[in-house]
Amino acid sequence: MEARGDGEVADGPNIQTSDADESACESRDERSHENMDVDEEGSFTHSTTLTNKQRGNEVTVRPATLDSLSIHQLAAQGEVSQVAAHLSKDSSLLCKQDERGFTPLMWAAAFGEKAVVDFLLEKGADPKTIARExxxxxxxxxxxxxxxxxxxxxxxxxxxxxxxxxxxxxxxxxxxxxxxxxxxxxxxxxxxxxxxxxxxxxxxxxxxxxxxxxxxxxxxxxxxxxxxxxxxxx
Structure with a gap:
């Protein structure tokens, strides 16, 4: 957490992360310039902005439907019923971490989706999980x-x-x-x-x-x- 010369503080927790459906082989270095900001001293600071693509909202020729989204994306969008449907098919998804270590609960918490947070906690999601960073x-x-x-x-x-x-x-x-x-x-x-x-x-x-x-x-x-x-x- 760095302070910049103009009094602005560097971005917060690193929620600029790709979801489970994006290519796992995309390296962090390849994403660095589009996922990070640069402060006046030239050092990189993580961005907290989650892109529309990562939330499953990217406009394409064939727009994403709810059933094509990962449980992480659904949690971020507040889709309680869809999250429940995923868990009914595979209970191991409850605490599944994506490639950056984020769980569905963490995604829901990051986007203020209280109903999803409560649902996941009720189902036994571990609120103490720590991501990779x-x-x-x-x-x-x-x-x-x-x-x-x-x-x-x-x-x-x-x-x-x-x-x-x-x-x-x-x-x-x-x-x-x-x-x-x-x-x-x-x-x-x-x-x-x-x-x-x-x-x-x-x-x-x-x-x-x-x-x-x-x-x-x-x-x-x-x-x-x-x-x-x-x-x-x-």
Whole structure:
């Protein structure tokens, strides 16, 4: 998680990933220039934008139909009934990871598809799964600002301070996106405010760098609450 010269922070969790239906032989290097942004120092930063092609929406001569999409794509699009149909045929798909390590639950969390998230969790999907670059369902939901999914995942015992490939935690990504409700939910459950990203940003430093005034106030209030003396019984 790097800060750019103009105060902008590099993109969040790497959800720019091809789905299970795309060619597995396509190398990461071949995709680098179309899947990454370049900051002013010339270093690559992952993009969080999932393409229409990857979601199964690419306009072609023969448009994709729901039954031609993978369970990962269907989860990302909120197709609960279709996801259920896939699982009824093959229950092993519940926790199937694609070539980047993303599960259907992670795709649903990344796109705010709460109904799919709830369905998959009810079926026994593991919310603690970590992808190849250490992305988690909680990190993806926090980055997107989906507080209802964040709260649901926290109730299922996920690691609230899990970190990804660049040291970003769910709290750091929620701060970066200025998702106040997510930050409040994470802090209420004990998210660690002292953890810094690999580039040295704490949640407060990140809020200041991005000019998120309301976010700074939320973080400051939480700090004051933590250090407020406990009244002595009389």
């Amino acid at each position: 250490r992305e988690s369902a909680l990190t993806l939901a926090s980055s997107g600002g989906y507080v209802d999914i964040v709260e649901s995942l926290l109730r299922h015992g996920v690691d609230i301070n899990t970190y990804d490939w660049n040291g970003g935690t769910p709290l750091l990504y929620a701060v970066r996106g200025n998702h106040i409700k997510c930050v409040e939910a994470l802090l209420a459950k004990g998210a660690d405010m002292t953890i810094e990203s690999d580039s040295g940003y704490s949640p407060m430093a990140l809020a200041v760098a991005l000019g998120h005034k309301k976010m700074q106030k939320v973080l400051e209030d939480h700090i004051l609450k933590l250090y407020k003396p406990t009244p002595t019984p009389t």
